[in-house]
Amino acid sequence: MIFYFSGTGNSRWVARGLAQHLSESTLVDIAAALRAKQHDFSLQPTEMLGFVFPIHSWGIPPLVRSFVDSLKISGYAQQRVFGVFTCGDECGYSNIDFKRLISAKGLTCRHIYSVQMPNTYICMSGFKLDTPELETAKMVRAEVDVQRISDALRADSPIQQYHQGRYNFLKSRLIYPGFIRFAMDSRPFRVDERCVSCGRCERSCPTGNITLDAQNRPQWARHCVQCLACLHHCPTQAIDYGKHTQGKGRYTRFASDTDGK
Ligand SMILES: Cc1cc2nc3c(=O)[nH]c(=O)nc-3n(C[C@H](O)[C@H](O)[C@H](O)COP(=O)(O)O)c2cc1C
Incomplete structure (x- = not known):
């Protein structure tokens, strides 16, 4: 079972890729589940439990936090649990935060990874979309990363595949709370x-x-x-x-709002 949240399609693309490689048939849209007040899920003995979502301001999107907080999983008996974050560049301390969030639910997670995807954050001065060349290069790399992550999960052998970046205290502990409070x-x-x-x-x-x-x-x-x-x-x-998104172009992973849902 793979839970995913996606605004512009990157995380949905990764969730679908993982589902395909791992033959996991259940994909759950976190936002849709929250809207439907669906919190109870049952895990089969042979299923893995995955969470795929974008990084927002070097942290976990609050919507994902709320979902995990309210989640009730029956049938958990140490099946493999994983988190895969999509980011434009870096995730900061989201790995530590995710592990904490998941542990609080009594789940053990040894597989936390990130995949660099085309950037979607353009709301402030200095933040822009990737060039077409960088976007293409990231997508080629992302295909390889999703395959590597799937292999690691199948073998239950964790790999190094996480883009933490620098100045993480500043980004995840100071800027992220400010973003949640003032920028949303x-x-x-x-x-x-x-x-x-x-x-x-x-x-x-x-x-x-x-x-x-x-x-x-x-x-x-x-x-x-x-x-x-x-x-x-x-x-x-x-x-x-505001004014900072003007003339910066737009990006989605799927051609329309309903493609790939
Ligand atoms: C509000 C917001 C904040 C973001 N913050 C970060 C960030 O801190 N680090 C990063 O590498 N990418 C950041 N990004 C880029 C996204 O994480 C990245 O493009 C992601 O793949 C988008 O996934 P989605 O298409 O599934 O929504 C941010 C995007 C948004 C919309």
Whole structure:
């Protein structure tokens, strides 16, 4: 059983790759499970238990934390548990935090990995999308990484595959809490005259934070998780987050908001 959370498709892509390599048939969308208030899951004796999600500000997205906190797993008898994080570059102390989160549920996790994928964070000055060349190189590498991780899981033999980076105390212990407190705000979202009222933003929002007004233009409520699905999925780039996302291009792993779901 693999639980995943994904805004722009990278983590969904990794979750699907792992499921394929490991012949794990159950893929659970964390955001959908939370919306459906589904917290009880049953693990078969031969199943593994995996968690795949993106790194947000060198930490675990709060939505994933809430999900794990509320999770009730029956049938756990030391089956293999793993965490695979997708990141643009570095994950900081997310490995330590994940281990702690999982241990609190009585689960033992010896396999924690990360896969570098195309970057999606563009909301601040200095943060931009990868060049097409870097994006291609990351995807080639990611295919290899998913295969390596699957092999390690099948053999139950942990490997070194984690991008921690530098200045981790600063990033994961100082910046991350600040990000959670101050930056997860939907008020800076804007939509301009390029909006074609297609509703893709609403459909792509994993938390149901977007409603459409009488002209079918998006309106954001206050429980945004900053996954940026709406902004990146907009086919006309009509959505911006403040001024720093303007003219920076957009990225999604799948062609539309419903592909690959
Ligand atoms: C709000 C936000 C914060 C991010 N913070 C980080 C980070 O701290 N380190 C990093 O390497 N990538 C960071 N990224 C990039 C994503 O982790 C990366 O692109 C990920 O693969 C996106 O996964 P998804 O498409 O499944 O949502 C961030 C992206 C977003 C949207």
